[in-house]
Amino acid sequence: xxxxxxFRALADPTRRAVFERLAGGEMSVSxxxxxxxxxQPAISQHLxxxxxxxxxxxxxxxxxxxxxxxxxxxxxxxEWVDRYASFWPGRIDRLKAVLKEMDQ
Numbered sequence: 624x625x626x627x628x629x630f631r632a633l634a635d636p637t638r639r640a641v642f643e644r645l646a647g648g649e650m651s652v653s654x655x656x657x658x659x660x661x662x663q664p665a666i667s668q669h670l671x672x673x674x675x676x677x678x679x680x681x682x683x684x685x686x687x688x689x690x691x692x693x694x695x696x697x698x699x700x701x702e703w704v705d706r707y708a709s710f711w712p713g714r715i716d717r718l719k720a721v722l723k724e725m726d727q
Contacts, residue, residue: 626699632676633700637661638669642678645692652688 633639641655656666670690673679677696682689 626703628676649689649691
């Protein structure tokens with residue numbers, strides 16, 4: 624899984640919300656759908672994309688499928704953010720200085 628695939632999977636606000644809900648524990652599709660104003664097939668499509676990206680795992684129990692977040696899949700994104708984190712303090716300080724000058 625590439626960082627690009629992860630960014631694409633999480634680019635959609637509904638998929639991000641589904642992933643965040645699943646971070647609270649395992650749920651069935653109907654339990655997930657209860658928190659959204661979209662159809663069950665739409666939730667299933669979002670889950671398929673999250674599963675393909677490695678962000679969600681599933682467990683089958685008869686006809687029921689239970690989903691859970693796989694937060695370890697976020698590791699490549701965390702590494703990417705860490706790589707660029709050293710650039711932020713200086714830029715934030717410069718932004719603060721510009722904003723301070725604008726206030727004067």
